[in-house]
Amino acid sequence: LRFGKGFETLHTVLTSLHISDPTLQVTITLSRISMGLYLLTDHIIWLERAGLLKIDKTKWSKLSYRLWLYALVMNLSRDFYELKQILHQLSFGTLNQELQGKTVHPPNTISSKLNLYYRVLALHKDVVLDTIKNGCDICLPLSQLGYLSISPRTVGLLGVISSIAGIMPLIDSSYKLSP
Numbered sequence: 001l002r003f004g005k006g007f008e009t010l011h012t013v014l015t016s017l018h019i020s021d022p023t024l025q026v027t028i029t030l031s032r033i034s035m036g037l038y039l040l041t042d043h044i045i046w047l048e049r050a051g052l053l054k055i056d057k058t059k060w061s062k063l064s065y066r067l068w069l070y071a072l073v074m075n076l077s078r079d080f081y082e083l084k085q086i087l088h089q090l091s092f093g094t095l096n097q098e099l100q101g102k103t104v105h106p107p108n109t110i111s112s113k114l115n116l117y118y119r120v121l122a123l124h125k126d127v128v129l130d131t132i133k134n135g136c137d138i139c140l141p142l143s144q145l146g147y148l149s150i151s152p153r154t155v156g157l158l159g160v161i162s163s164i165a166g167i168m169p170l171i172d173s174s175y176k177l178s179p
Contacts, residue, residue: 006039019179023081028179031074038067062145069141072134079131082177086127090120126169126177133165 013032019025041064047053048060121128136158142148143155150158169176 003043006036010036027074027078031071034067034071065141065144072138075134082127129165129175130177133162136162
């Protein structure tokens with residue numbers, strides 16, 4: 001059962017190849033490939049810990065963290081692309097219907113701009129939540145690879161935030177990002 005998740009993730013690459021938006025297709029496909037390989041390397045490390053396999057654990061751990069980091073970079077690239085698309089729609093007024101039929105005029109003050117951005121992003125809470133989750137997650141492999149120095153307390157806090165963000169789509173499907 002443990003090994004199935006890596007292969008299942010790699011199998012989902014086939015569905016991502018049919019996404020019509022080229023940016024989403026590339027970022028999602030590369031993320032899934034990297035995540036599948038990350039899970040498989042994690043399984044190899046687990047086999048070594050269980051005494052069933054002899055490997056260079058340091059080398060495999062570093063590879064595992066690099067694959068995880070690459071998957072998260074692709075996920076964040078996708079998130080930022082989606083946010084850019086949302087804000088692009090806002091700047092051209094195509095979100096009028098979603099904003100309860102009100103005409104969107106360019107805001108004059110900073111507070112009215114922030115209010116407008118908040119309202120728009122609240123309509124796209126799936127993208128916002130995924131960005132928060134991936135933003136927290138990316139600090140973990142960066143720390144393990146030595147690119148970022150954070151305390152164990154911070155690692156724990158980021159893990160809790162990421163876990164809560166990961167559970168939200170299971171509780172409320174409106175938080176689930178698709179495709």
